[in-house]
Amino acid sequence: xxxxxxxxxxxxxxxxxLSLTCTVSGGSLTSGTYxxxxxxxxxGKGLEWIGRIYSGGGSTHYNPSLKSRVTIxxxxxxxxxxxxxxxVTAADTAVxxxxxxxxxxxxxxxxxxxLVTVSS
Amino acid sequence: QSVLTQPPSASGIPGQRVTISCxxxxxxxxxxxxxxxxxxxxxxxxxxxxxxxxxxSGVPDRFSGSKSGTxxxxxxxxxxxxxxxxxxxxxxxxxxxxxxxxxxxTVL
Numbered sequence: 001x002x003x004x005x006x007x008x009x010x011x012x013x014x015x016x017x018l019s020l021t022c023t024v025s026g027g028s029l030t031s032g033t034y035x036x037x038x039x040x041x042x043x044g045k046g047l048e049w050i051g052r053i054y055s056g057g058g059s060t061h062y063n064p065s066l067k068s069r070v071t072i073x074x075x076x077x078x079x080x081x082x083x084x085x086x087x088v089t090a091a092d093t094a095v096x097x098x099x100x101x102x103x104x105x106x107x108x109x110x111x112x113x114x115l116v117t118v119s120s
Numbered sequence: 121q122s123v124l125t126q127p128p129s130a131s132g133i134p135g136q137r138v139t140i141s142c143x144x145x146x147x148x149x150x151x152x153x154x155x156x157x158x159x160x161x162x163x164x165x166x167x168x169x170x171x172x173x174x175x176x177s178g179v180p181d182r183f184s185g186s187k188s189g190t191x192x193x194x195x196x197x198x199x200x201x202x203x204x205x206x207x208x209x210x211x212x213x214x215x216x217x218x219x220x221x222x223x224x225x226t227v228l
Binding site: 035037039046047048049052061063097101103104105106108110111112113 | 122153155157159163164165166167170171174176177208210212215216217218219220221222
């Protein structure tokens with residue numbers, strides 16, 4: 001079973017770049033089986049899909065509303081994938097989740113989430 | 121602003137049946153499978169329904185999903201106190217993911 005764990009700074013200053021890493025165990029990032037996603041949730045609000053990367057071809061897809069500020073990449077040697085988000089504001093304060101799922105079916109795994117606060 | 125619209129809240133007494141709707145369009149629900157997630161307070165979402173009406177192993181059969189046209193529904197029968205949570209519909213298509221606005225279910 002795939003397990004995921006987010007890590008990164010809990011506090012980021014406005015206008016700076018947010019960087020988070022998701023460490024994967026129980027599965028290979030390069031197997032081509034899963035899409036590797038980032039999702040966020042501001043306090044008291046709903047889930048927002050940020051984007052994903054597919055190791056099978058290295059393709060990425062992003063939420064159009066965030067596309068200009070977001071990059072998702074894979075570090076195969078560490079079995080990790082990462083999120084960078086530039087020019088953050090207080091509106092980017094949220095719990096950030098990494099998640100893995102297949103194209104179809106019940107194979108759907110999430111990390112526990114990590115809180116990122118944007119504040120000076 | 122999500123393109124999948126859910127009622128903000130739903131409630132019922134233990135044992136009752138509660139239904140949550142998810143309204144979309146021909147470009148999302150109308151042409152994709154629908155997924156449903158349960159999120160208990162302070163935890164990550166958990167997959168309840170996939171492929172519009174299938175339950176993953178371990179999900180009680182009290183939970184059922186359906187889809188018709190551009191709308192989908194999640195039904196919880198025999199409501200229990202532990203079902204009190206937020207529920208989200210979702211679409212995972214070839215190029216993006218979309219979550220519904222979310223519904224808070226309260227067990228009275």
